[in-house]
Amino acid sequence: MGRVFAPTDNTQVRRKPERASYERQEAYAVLDEALVAHVGFAVDGQPFVVPMVFGRDGDRLLLHGSVASRILRALADGVRVCVTVTLVDGLVLAHAQVNHSVNYRCVMVVGTARLVDGDAAAAALTRVVDHVIPGRSAEARPADAADLRRTAVVELAIEEASVKARVGPPAAPSAADADLEVWTGVVPLTVVAGSPVPDGQGFAPDRPPASVSPWRRPGGG
Amino acid sequence: MGRVFAPTDNTQVRRKPERASYERQEAYAVLDEALVAHVGFAVDGQPFVVPMVFGRDGDRLLLHGSVASRILRALADGVRVCVTVTLVDGLVLAHAQVNHSVNYRCVMVVGTARLVDGDAAAAALTRVVDHVIPGRSAEARPADAADLRRTAVVELAIEEASVKARVGPPAAPSAADADLEVWTGVVPLTVVAGSPVPDGQGFAPDRPPASVSPWRRPGGG
Numbered sequence: 226m227g228r229v230f231a232p233t234d235n236t237q238v239r240r241k242p243e244r245a246s247y248e249r250q251e252a253y254a255v256l257d258e259a260l261v262a263h264v265g266f267a268v269d270g271q272p273f274v275v276p277m278v279f280g281r282d283g284d285r286l287l288l289h290g291s292v293a294s295r296i297l298r299a300l301a302d303g304v305r306v307c308v309t310v311t312l313v314d315g316l317v318l319a320h321a322q323v324n325h326s327v328n329y330r331c332v333m334v335v336g337t338a339r340l341v342d343g344d345a346a347a348a349a350l351t352r353v354v355d356h357v358i359p360g361r362s363a364e365a366r367p368a369d370a371a372d373l374r375r376t377a378v379v380e381l382a383i384e385e386a387s388v389k390a391r392v393g394p395p396a397a398p399s400a401a402d403a404d405l406e407v408w409t410g411v412v413p414l415t416v417v418a419g420s421p422v423p424d425g426q427g428f429a430p431d432r433p434p435a436s437v438s439p440w441r442r443p444g445g446g
Numbered sequence: 447m448g449r450v451f452a453p454t455d456n457t458q459v460r461r462k463p464e465r466a467s468y469e470r471q472e473a474y475a476v477l478d479e480a481l482v483a484h485v486g487f488a489v490d491g492q493p494f495v496v497p498m499v500f501g502r503d504g505d506r507l508l509l510h511g512s513v514a515s516r517i518l519r520a521l522a523d524g525v526r527v528c529v530t531v532t533l534v535d536g537l538v539l540a541h542a543q544v545n546h547s548v549n550y551r552c553v554m555v556v557g558t559a560r561l562v563d564g565d566a567a568a569a570a571l572t573r574v575v576d577h578v579i580p581g582r583s584a585e586a587r588p589a590d591a592a593d594l595r596r597t598a599v600v601e602l603a604i605e606e607a608s609v610k611a612r613v614g615p616p617a618a619p620s621a622a623d624a625d626l627e628v629w630t631g632v633v634p635l636t637v638v639a640g641s642p643v644p645d646g647q648g649f650a651p652d653r654p655p656a657s658v659s660p661w662r663r664p665g666g667g
Contacts, residue, residue, distance in 0.1 A: 235492060240515050260534055260548065265495035267488035271456060274486035274495050274530035276552050294461050309495035313481055313637075316661065320648065322575045322586045323593040327481065331497050354543045358633075365543045365628055372544040394645035407586055408655045409648030412579075413640035414481075416534075418633050424615035427541065427630030434629045440537065 226284045226384070235335045236387040246388040255332045255388060256281045256310055257443055260357055260416075264288065265307040266299055279308070280353035286334060286381040287341070287349045297377040301340040308334045308381060316412040319395035320402035328411065330390040338379040346378040356443050360436040416442055447505045447605070456556045457608040467609040476553045476609060477502045477531055478664055481578055481637075485509065486528040487520055500529070501574035506601040507555060508562070508570045518598040522561040529555045529602060537633040540616035541623035549632065551611040559600040567599040577664055582657040637663055 230236065230247040238245035246252075262279040265272055275296055280287040286308055290297040300306060315328035341349050350372075351362040368376065395409050418440040423430030451457065451468040459466035467473075483500040486493055496517055501508040507529055511518040521527060536549035562570050571593075572583040589597065616630050639661040644651030 235494075240512060261532060261550070263484035263486075263495050263497075263530060263532070265484075265486040265493035265528070267491060267493045270488060270491075271526050271556065272486035272488045272493050272528045273456075273556075274484050274528045274554070276484075276530065276532040276550065278548055291461060305492050307486070307493045307495045309484060309497065311482060311484070311497040316579055316639075316658070318579065318582065318586070318642075318648075318658065320587055321589070321593065322571055322583060323589050323597055325575050325578070325582070325586065327499055327578070329482070329497065333495065335492065335494075350543055354546050357546070357548070358537055358539065361539065361546070362543060365539070365546065366541055366623060366626055368542070368544050372542065376544055394643075395647070398647060402587060403647065405587055406649040408642075408644065408650055408653065408658075410642055410644040410651070410654070412642050412658050412661050415638055415640065416635055417638045418537075418635055421539075421629075421631055421633050422615075423629065423631040426616070426619060426624065427539075428627040429629055430631070432629065433631070437537070437539065437629075437633050440633050 230384065230386045232387065233385050236333065236385055238387055238389055244389050244391055248388065251388045252332045252383065252386055253281065255312060255330045259310045259312055262308050262310045266304050278353060278357055280349065280356035282349065282352045284383050286383055287353055287378065288338065289350060289353060289376055289378045292375055292377045294377065297379065300338040300379045301377060303337045303339065306336065306338055306381065313414055315414050317395050318409050320398040320405050320407045320409055324395055326391060328391050332386060332388050334381060334383050334386040336381050336385050338381040341378040341380050346373055349378045350376065358436050358440060359443055364434050364436055451607045453608065454606050457554060457606055459608055459610055465610050465612055469609065472609045473553045473604065473607055474502065476533060476551045480531045480533055483529050483531045487525050499574060499578055501570065501577035503570065503573045505604050507604055508574055508599065508601055509559065510571060510574060510597055510599045513596055513598045515598065518600065521559040521600045522598060524558045524560065527557065527559055527602065534635055536635050538616050539630050541619045541626050541628045541630055545616055547612060549612050553607060553609050555602060555604050555607040557602050557606050559602040562599040562601050567594055570599045571597065579657050579661060580664055585655050585657055
């Protein structure tokens with residue numbers, strides 16, 4: 226696996242190419258910090274986009290769902306897929322309404338997925354749990370044979386991929402706009418965890434485990 | 447426009463139908479609270495999923511981009527589209543790894559978009575600005591003729607749509623799992639705005655305007 230993704234017709238960023246990157250490590254940093262992927266596939270020309278929890282294991286994206294899920298069956302059958310993962314980092318306020326923007330980091334991975342089974346499936350599910358809640362797999366029961374019969378796991382190679390990001394302040398205003406009395410700048414946004422809420426069915430409800438004391442955004446600081 | 451969406455082959459929720467809703471007001475509450483939509487379309491069977499800022503005006507979703515954008519041109523040409531908007535509300539910790547989940551609210555809208563132009567386009571851009579930063583349109587310059595020549599705006603009727611959500615604690619454990627010494631419950635997640643950061647190019651940098659003092663998540667409390 227190369228350090229840099231080779232852009233293809235599918236992944237070459239055409240609009241605002243200065244915002245694009247094909248660096249594998251940049252893509253992984255975004256993937257590792259995100260909780261949800263938006264998974265797209267088409268059936269007879271009709272696209273569908275579905276949010277899914279995911280994980281990353283090296284150069285593979287991992288997705289899972291019920292064996293009864295149409296989406297998982299389509300993915301396991303090798304339909305073309307686009308997995309997009311987006312982090313929203315801030316609101317960008319400019320002089321002109323059209324120059325308002327959002328700071329974001331986004332990874333798009335396209336390709337075809339394939340089924341993972343047996344021990345590799347159980348290991349993949351553990352990776353997904355630890356992706357969302359780092360360290361949680363050490364606290365919760367791993368998948369057993371019955372779990373695996375009900376759960377489909379697929380992997381997608383992270384190979385045909387690109388990163389697109391916007392960072393920083395608004396673009397410089399036109400001379401006419403610069404004279405307007407408008408505040409401009411950025412409002413940073415972050416995802417914050419509240420206090421864990423025990424459900425009363427588990428062990429030691431008043432003592433949340435290390436994985437959520439506190440929960441840290443995966444991959445983040 | 448009916449109070450309830452009529453489910454179609456595209457929008458009928460098959461997996462976990464107990465999590466589905468077709469109530470228009472529920473969909474609007476999710477759309478109004480979200481910042482980014484994931485827009486899916488297919489070209490020769492290859493799906494693409496792209497994050498986009500959006501707005502809602504009554505029964506229409508509003509999207510925009512450069513007139514040079516391939517995506518906007520495809521949307522304006524009436525390609526089939528799926529717009530998915532997801533809010534992540536919490537992490538769900540169960541006894542078993544496979545029963546971990548995420549609390550979320552998600553709206554999927556499918557259909558074909560159409561171009562909006564002239565005064566309606568300027569009004570749509572204002573709606574998008576106010577969607578992301580409520581009240582901001584009163585502070586920033588509206589789109590002028592030059593802006594509109596560079597910007598494509600499309601609308602998508604919110605008619606073929608569904609809502610899917612997971613709320614609440616983990617599912618009840620099996621008898622065997624219930625005996626395990628595992629903490630279970632939910633970690634709530636929210637999006638939080640930091641202090642506005644002036645860029646030094648605007649007016650009164652030390653005095654952020656009402657729209658971001660503080661910024662409130664659109665539609666939220």
